[in-house]
Amino acid sequence: MKIKGVEHIGIAITNLGECIATLKKTFGLKESHRERIEASNVEVVFFECGTTQIELVTPTSDASPISVFLSKRGNGIHHICLDVEDIEGWLAALKAKGIELIDSEPRRGAHGKKVAFLSPKSTCGFLIELSEQVE
Amino acid sequence: MKIKGVEHIGIAITNLGECIATLKKTFGLKESHRERIEASNVEVVFFECGTTQIELVTPTSDASPISVFLSKRGNGIHHICLDVEDIEGWLAALKAKGIELIDSEPRRGAHGKKVAFLSPKSTCGFLIELSEQVE
Numbered sequence: 212m213k214i215k216g217v218e219h220i221g222i223a224i225t226n227l228g229e230c231i232a233t234l235k236k237t238f239g240l241k242e243s244h245r246e247r248i249e250a251s252n253v254e255v256v257f258f259e260c261g262t263t264q265i266e267l268v269t270p271t272s273d274a275s276p277i278s279v280f281l282s283k284r285g286n287g288i289h290h291i292c293l294d295v296e297d298i299e300g301w302l303a304a305l306k307a308k309g310i311e312l313i314d315s316e317p318r319r320g321a322h323g324k325k326v327a328f329l330s331p332k333s334t335c336g337f338l339i340e341l342s343e344q345v346e
Numbered sequence: 347m348k349i350k351g352v353e354h355i356g357i358a359i360t361n362l363g364e365c366i367a368t369l370k371k372t373f374g375l376k377e378s379h380r381e382r383i384e385a386s387n388v389e390v391v392f393f394e395c396g397t398t399q400i401e402l403v404t405p406t407s408d409a410s411p412i413s414v415f416l417s418k419r420g421n422g423i424h425h426i427c428l429d430v431e432d433i434e435g436w437l438a439a440l441k442a443k444g445i446e447l448i449d450s451e452p453r454r455g456a457h458g459k460k461v462a463f464l465s466p467k468s469t470c471g472f473l474i475e476l477s478e479q480v481e
Binding site: 212213214215216217220222224226229230233236237238239240260261262263265284285286287288289290291293294305308310333334335336337338 | 398420445
């Protein structure tokens with residue numbers, strides 16, 4: 212099992228419109244996808260940036276974990292998402308290594324991909340998401 | 347002028363040895379480069395992750411801006427570095443657009459690359475570095 216690359220970098224923000232304008236006008240990046248993920252209480256907007264994507268994430272309700280992050284520290288880089296194959300195999304292997312999982316089973320993320328978050332307690336204090344493309 | 351991609355994601359950490367072990371043993375990533383950047387009072391360790399790199403950054407003295415970040419919030423994702431050509435042209439264009447620059451002129455970063463940080467005040471609250479490969 213091998214990490215294929217960085218699928219995206221997730222950035223938590225309160226001001227979606229302003230951030231979209233900055234990425235487009237200041238850096239010339241192109242919006243590639245926009246989606247509301249009801250189960251996570253977030254809206255996400257993706258920008259292509261070479262082979263990686265920048266994902267802006269904004270909460271759609273106070274029930275979103277993104278709201279907690281934003282209220283603690285304001286806009287900021289929230290997580291790194293790593294592109295994998297066989298996400299179920301990865302989660303089983305990580306669990307066997309003693310890594311604490313936020314999602315013990317994959318759930319559906321943006322683009323219909325299978326995703327799972329790992330606990331930052333087990334990964335040096337920063338948040339890692341795993342993601343697998345569903346054919 | 348076009349952003350070529352995400353050159354690396356910078357992660358500020360206090361416990362370099364533990365983080366290196368996590369990225370190697372837990373995720374099977376390979377250490378590709380290690381360097382002490384005296385001018386910035388940091389040590390950096392790079393891991394290949396597809397076409398992007400993960401950079402662990404740890405301060406070598408309290409004079410490092412990384413020390414301030416760590417004392418405020420502990421280990422965490424610190425910045426995104428975007429790969430560009432003509433970094434001087436980029437900085438001039440950003441300045442003309444009213445973007446506040448931390449480095450108005452490029453300086454030498456890891457791998458001898460030309461790098462410059464932009465003020466998060468001008469980029470929605472998250473820290474962006476630009477980087478240009480020097481031939």
